[in-house]
Amino acid sequence: MASAQLRLNRLQHKSKQEAKQIETRQKIILGAEVAKVLDTSVFDVxxxxxxxxxxxxxxxxxxxxxxxxxxxxxxxxxxxxxxx
The missing domain is CATH 1.20.5 (Single alpha-helices involved in coiled-coils or other helix-helix interfaces)
Structure with a gap:
């Protein structure tokens, strides 16, 4: 029973990590698109x-x-x- 709970906890943690990675990727893309609209680099926005x-x-x-x-x-x- 404890091993099943441990496995569930690991899967939930992995799922949260993957969701955070997806969100971070979307933020990076959005920043790049803003820079593209402004015709500049992301550092000069x-x-x-x-x-x-x-x-x-x-x-x-x-x-x-x-x-x-x-x-x-x-x-x-x-x-x-x-x-x-």
């Missing part, structure tokens, strides 16, 4: 500008959200090797 713009997102109207999503979809589709 103006974080204050990006955070300032993003802080206004909750204030957007539903129509503005649709407009920006469409624009983003078109940009992502224009990237080489990207399917959307």
């Amino acid at each position: 103006d974080k204050e500008l990006v955070m300032g713009i993003l802080s206004d997102v909750p204030k957007l109207s539903a129509e503005e959200v649709i407009k920006y999503k469409k624009s983003g979809r078109l940009f992502l589709a224009s990237l080489k090797g990207r399917q959307y």
Whole structure:
């Protein structure tokens, strides 16, 4: 019984680790995509500008959200090797 519990704990820990790795990978990809939109390297992204713009997102109207999503979809589709 104890060995089964130990095995379950290991599997749960491994699952949490894998989920964290996936989340980290997505964050890295998002950062790279932000840099690509700004036509700069990830080291030269103006974080204050990006955070300032993003802080206004909750204030957007539903129509503005649709407009920006469409624009983003078109940009992502224009990237080489990207399917959307």
